[in-house]
Amino acid sequence: MPWQAITRSIRGYPVRSSGGIPKRRSIWERIHMDPWLLGLLLVLMGSGLLVIYSASGQNMNVVIAQSIRFGIALVAMLVVAQLSPIFFLRWTPLAYGVGVLMLVAVELVGDIGMGAQRWLEIPGVIRFQPSEMMKLAVPMMVAAYLYRCELPPRLRDIAVCALIIGLPVALIAAQPDLGTSLLVASAAIIVVLLAGLSWRLIGLVCVLLASGLPLLWMNLHNYQRQRILTFLNPETDPLGSGWNIIQSTTAIGSGGVFGKGWLEGTQSQLEFLPERHTDFIVAVLGEEVGLVGMVVLIFLYLLIVSRGLWLASESQNTFGRLVAGSIILTFFIYVFVNIGMVSGILPVVGVPLPLVSYGGTSSVTLLLGFGILMSIHAHRRLLPR
Structure with a gap:
């Protein structure tokens, strides 16, 4: 494709095929958004709001605040993608x-x-x-x-x-x-x-x-050493440093296969579970929707990672491949570390569950990363190899 056609495509003008017939560009191509990845992210954020509502003790102010943060993050993602x-x-x-x-x-x-x-x-x-x-x-x-x-x-x-x-x-x-x-x-x-x-x-x-x-x-620091020792044996201090991990694993285990039902979790609703709407929100989810709900959540994350890796593989230059690959693989690491620490297979390091845990700065950062990923895919032929 000649350079003039590339520039016209980037600006949103129709691109003519080799036969001279203009190809109409979809709205998603014009705004540089991948509809599949965007749809998966919206489903994840919507699910996160439902869990936050339960984890916060049915506090609508918390849900509204998180919704506003998601809105700001989505606008930032759209802007960065351009x-x-x-x-x-x-x-x-x-x-x-x-x-x-x-x-x-x-x-x-x-x-x-x-x-x-x-x-x-x-x-x-x-x-x-x-x-x-x-x-x-x-x-x-x-x-x-x-x-x-x-x-x-x-x-x-x-x-x-x-x-x-x-x-x-x-x-x-x-x-x-x-x-x-x-x-x-x-x-x-x-x-x-x-x-x-x-x-x-x-x-x-x-x-x-x-x-x-x-x-x-x-x-x-002493508290960091204690976290590692607690990970190895949380029962050594069940009412102190081991409290978080004991309560989170208890909540996940009590959910069984199908869970106790939305808003019906005892560990979270009775406030035994600490940081239940931030770092330990997976435990709330595990207690209320059980193993089946956890599998669905993990599958949703895997779909996002798979789509992101495909978009990264489409990049035709070194900078794009490196940045896009790093963004999506780091997203996977966040998910793995959070679920791992809440379920007791990793030390507690204070990592929120991406786009599910309550938080503003982390949500904006994550969606900015996805905006960069979509930008790299949309403009994948701009940089030399």
Whole structure:
């Protein structure tokens, strides 16, 4: 297709086929939205609102607040999808730099909540976590760097990527927020792996990480060490640090195959379950809809991941493939970690269930990521390979 036809297509004009007959573009192509992925996301968010209504003690104010946040996030996703990968490639270094500066500001003047200093607040305007934006900025920065390198990456390129990843991860871990720091690191490491890292280097990195575990343990905060010990044996402190995981597994187990029914969960409605509308919302779902409902939820997530991977595979340039692949695989990691920690197979790290748990910044960040994914698919021929 000639360049003129490509530009006309991007602007929404009809594109003529080889026979001279104009091809009418659908509304989804004009707004750069994938209808299948968008539909799955809307179903997931709608299901999340139903669960939040139950988990919050049937508090409509909480549901309305989350609905407004979803609306803002959907508008942000639509706007971002109109931007081209060239825009993201050009402005990613600035976004990364601003993000790092905001993390430094959190360390100096950030708000403290629940024992951690993770928020920046503009009085009367907004209160947000800069670490959330780094879930996108860090992997995109790594992808932008590798886009200009010869692939597969050499050891020197790996060292540069390690510096790009290490600075924001260290600042987030110092807040302290070990869970988010690990997720940011995971998202960026996925980019490096997708770039074709050799198995020899992967093995070397694994050895280095394993050798650094004792040092990591010594630098963990006391509550972080306690979380790991509680994961190994929650019964050692059933009324203290083990309370969360004991109550969540009890709630999931009591749901059985078909659950107790919507709004009928005892662990959640009687407030035995902590953080029931945020990090532990899966336990509410498991108690009320049982194994069948959990399987349906997991299947819905798998459909979203599968569609996202297909869109990522359609990209015809390195930057697009790396960013799109990282976004959807990181989304999968969020789901796996949250369900794993609530069901007792992973330590509790404070990761919300994507687009189901109550929260504003995380919802906006996730849908911004999907907007970038749809933009990369819609403009997949703009960047050179």
